[in-house]
Amino acid sequence: MVIDLDKCSGCQACVVACHAENNIAIIGPEEAAKGRTIHWIELIPYIEGEYPHIKARLLPRPCMHCDHPPCTKVCPVNATYINEEGLVAQINHRCIGCRYCTTACPYTVKYFNWYEPQWPKEMKGSLNRDVSLRTKGVVEKCTFCHHRLLKAREKAKAEGREFLPDEYIPACVQACPSGAMTFGDLNDAFSTVSRLSRERRAFRLLEDLGTEPKVFYLSEGM
Amino acid sequence: MEEKHLTLEQDAILFEPIRKTGKAFYLTLSILVAVILWAAWAYLHQYRYGLGITGLARPIFWGVYITNFVFFIGISHAGTLISAILRLAKAEWRRSITRSAEVITVLVLFFGVGNILMDLGRPDRMLNIIQYAQFQSPLLWDVASISVYLIASSIYLYLPLIPDIALLRDHSGKRNWFYRLLALGWNGTEKQHHRLEKAIAFMAILVIPVAISVHTVVSFVFAMTIQPMWHSAIFGPYFVAGAIFSGIAALIVAMAVIRKVYHLEDYLRPVHFNNLGILLLVMTLLWFYFTFTEYLTTYYGGEPVHMAIFWLKFTGRFAPYFWGMFLFCFVIPLPILSLRKTRTVTGTLIASISVIIGMWLERFIIVVPTLTNPRLPNEAVIYFPTWVEWSLFAGCIAFFILLYMIFTKLFPIVSIWEVREGREKSIAEVRERIKTYLPGIAIE
Numbered sequence: 056m057v058i059d060l061d062k063c064s065g066c067q068a069c070v071v072a073c074h075a076e077n078n079i080a081i082i083g084p085e086e087a088a089k090g091r092t093i094h095w096i097e098l099i100p101y102i103e104g105e106y107p108h109i110k111a112r113l114l115p116r117p118c119m120h121c122d123h124p125p126c127t128k129v130c131p132v133n134a135t136y137i138n139e140e141g142l143v144a145q146i147n148h149r150c151i152g153c154r155y156c157t158t159a160c161p162y163t164v165k166y167f168n169w170y171e172p173q174w175p176k177e178m179k180g181s182l183n184r185d186v187s188l189r190t191k192g193v194v195e196k197c198t199f200c201h202h203r204l205l206k207a208r209e210k211a212k213a214e215g216r217e218f219l220p221d222e223y224i225p226a227c228v229q230a231c232p233s234g235a236m237t238f239g240d241l242n243d244a245f246s247t248v249s250r251l252s253r254e255r256r257a258f259r260l261l262e263d264l265g266t267e268p269k270v271f272y273l274s275e276g277m
Numbered sequence: 278m279e280e281k282h283l284t285l286e287q288d289a290i291l292f293e294p295i296r297k298t299g300k301a302f303y304l305t306l307s308i309l310v311a312v313i314l315w316a317a318w319a320y321l322h323q324y325r326y327g328l329g330i331t332g333l334a335r336p337i338f339w340g341v342y343i344t345n346f347v348f349f350i351g352i353s354h355a356g357t358l359i360s361a362i363l364r365l366a367k368a369e370w371r372r373s374i375t376r377s378a379e380v381i382t383v384l385v386l387f388f389g390v391g392n393i394l395m396d397l398g399r400p401d402r403m404l405n406i407i408q409y410a411q412f413q414s415p416l417l418w419d420v421a422s423i424s425v426y427l428i429a430s431s432i433y434l435y436l437p438l439i440p441d442i443a444l445l446r447d448h449s450g451k452r453n454w455f456y457r458l459l460a461l462g463w464n465g466t467e468k469q470h471h472r473l474e475k476a477i478a479f480m481a482i483l484v485i486p487v488a489i490s491v492h493t494v495v496s497f498v499f500a501m502t503i504q505p506m507w508h509s510a511i512f513g514p515y516f517v518a519g520a521i522f523s524g525i526a527a528l529i530v531a532m533a534v535i536r537k538v539y540h541l542e543d544y545l546r547p548v549h550f551n552n553l554g555i556l557l558l559v560m561t562l563l564w565f566y567f568t569f570t571e572y573l574t575t576y577y578g579g580e581p582v583h584m585a586i587f588w589l590k591f592t593g594r595f596a597p598y599f600w601g602m603f604l605f606c607f608v609i610p611l612p613i614l615s616l617r618k619t620r621t622v623t624g625t626l627i628a629s630i631s632v633i634i635g636m637w638l639e640r641f642i643i644v645v646p647t648l649t650n651p652r653l654p655n656e657a658v659i660y661f662p663t664w665v666e667w668s669l670f671a672g673c674i675a676f677f678i679l680l681y682m683i684f685t686k687l688f689p690i691v692s693i694w695e696v697r698e699g700r701e702k703s704i705a706e707v708r709e710r711i712k713t714y715l716p717g718i719a720i721e
Contacts, residue, residue: 086329089334089658090334090335090336090337090656090658091329091334091335092335099653099654099655100654101654102654116653125502125503128413128414128501129413129414129415129416129501129502130411130414131406131410131411131414131416131417131420132402132405132406132408132409132410132411133409133411134405134409149402149405149409150398150399150402151397151398151399151400151402151403151405151406152328152397152398152399152402153393153396153397153398153416154338154339154396154398155414155416155498157335157336157338158336158338158339158502158504158648159502159503159504161503161504161651161652161653162652162653163335163336163651163652163653163655166335167328167335167338167398168327168398169327169328169329169333169334170326170327170329171327190399191326191327191328191329191398192327192328192397192398192399193398193399194398260653261652261653264503
């Protein structure tokens with residue numbers, strides 16, 4: 056995934072789309088103030104420099120889906136692991152809720168269900184049936200909308216043709232109104248994401264940790 | 278038979294707690310049970326509603342429970358390790374203190390493990406740890422290491438108990454079937470004694486590396502992540518030293534209480550407290566050495582992510598905890614333990630209580646500040662443990678004291694046969710041993 060910060064307007068459409076797509080629980084203002092919200096993608100404020108030369112920017116942060124994720128190493132029950140797609144997956148029904156992965160992740164992209172997830176009555180009918188609901192006491196995280204990938208694969212299979220990488224994009228990418236987010240196969244040297252990731256403006260978060268994130272950012276100013 | 282009775286009279290006071298149970302015992306018992314029931318209720322509350330009723334939040338995913346886990350496992354290093362070292366070193370003054378030390382280890386381990394279980398979001402899935410065991414995770418190393426330690430230290434507690442259990446079987450009318458079962462047909466023959474001593478020596482050697490591995494892998498839970506001020510190579514030995522430090526302190530407190538309650542002034546003498554006080558002094562200095570090295574290295578490295586947490590501890594929000602730790606772990610115990618005049622029963626007791634408080638703060642100061650300050654900007658969340666967490670902490674301590682009390686009601690808290698062996702054999706043995714050290718004396 057590539058996120059062009061020069062195009063991002065900070066509208067948070069990606070956050071909203073993600074919430075709707077992935078059945079993320081509604082936490083409520085009281086618990087949110089305590090730091091109990093769940094956002095698989097979140098806009099984090101980056102403040103650089105000191106007054107008066109201060110610069111603030113917002114940075115959409117999904118899971119980095121690292122090639123060397125610090126979180127998978129520490130899970131005692133293999134509930135988080137790199138799947139055959141190269142995505143960092145989470146098995147919510149195996150997780151014991153020890154929160155070791157949440158503390159080990161340097162990007163703090165993992166979230167815990169402090170209570171039983173809840174939705175207002177009106178929303179219950181519109182939950183996405185492709186995404187399983189989590190219970191209290193387990194960790195959840197961004198999956199790059201893995202269910203969409205599965206669906207697209209099955210569709211291709213049913214139609215009896217080869218699956219193409221551009222047949223599926225995550226909800227956040229789909230919702231981005233300014234076209235700041237691009238999704239595709241980084242291994243394919245001719246794909247858009249691959250080309251963008253090699254741009255001069257490209258960088259990754261906390262690159263010095265050696266986690267090899269699969270999310271690239273583009274920015275003129277950094 | 279008559280002669281046997283006579284020998285029993287000799288250490289009669291050690292049987293008193295088993296024979297008679299006074300009002301004070303039942304009063305303490307009921308207070309402890311009340312605390313435990315309260316804690317059980319608090320836990321049921323947590324089980325029902327979720328971990329949301331603790332003070333934890335993102336990014337401070339770990340708090341008092343993990344602090345207690347490290348703390349209790351640390352306390353467990355009192356017993357088995359110290360007892361094993363003293364046994365192997367043939368330190369004669371060990372005889373009346375080993376039992377009370379070994380009991381601490383076995384009992385407190387349950388609360389170390391218990392705190393991890395309380396911390397789980399889904400305790401009902403805890404057996405996944407076996408079913409889907411992923412040995413790359415340091416938590417699994419803990420599971421493995423602590424299980425071995427629990428088994429080894431239980432055996433190590435049980436072995437020296439056998440002759441005393443046999444004594445109870447022969448002389449105490451109460452619970453005869455129970456002692457008969459546990460005594461394993463011990464009747465004190467030469468051959469049995471020989472076997473027992475061999476077994477104890479073997480366990481004493483085995484248990485030392487296991488004990489060291491336990492606290493090393495506890496530290497690895499933190500050190501194996503890349504989080505600032507956790508990812509440190511010194512953590513293994515630092516944790517082991519801290520564990521022995523708090524362990525000795527716990528042992529001194531336990532001994533002081535037993536001495537007072539069961540009137541064992543003749544068995545647990547000022548010399549025991551003096552000697553353990555010196556050991557505690559050594560650990561105080563070692564603790565300072567490790568702490569100093571850890572923080573100086575961080576300071577000179579000067580990496581911003583590390584320094585953020587460094588200053589959080591030194592001058593920031595966690596400064597009261599940090600300097601509290603320094604006060605309790607170093608400033609208070611150091612002078613008390615250094616001076617011969619204050620290294621008394623009361624003096625070492627005060628120093629020990631101070632060390633225990635200080636070491637709890639140290640565990641807290643390791644767990645929480647690092648999590649408070651993640652690498653990416655985050656909402657400023659302040660962690661305050663709630664009543665649930667404090668209740669469970671109180672419950673653990675009460676339960677531990679309760680089990681310890683019950684143990685003293687079932688078994689002698691001072692190893693009777695070892696004390697007798699000391700009186701009967703060791704004086705001559707030591708005399709011979711000293712001769713072998715000295716030049717100019719012919720060895721017969």
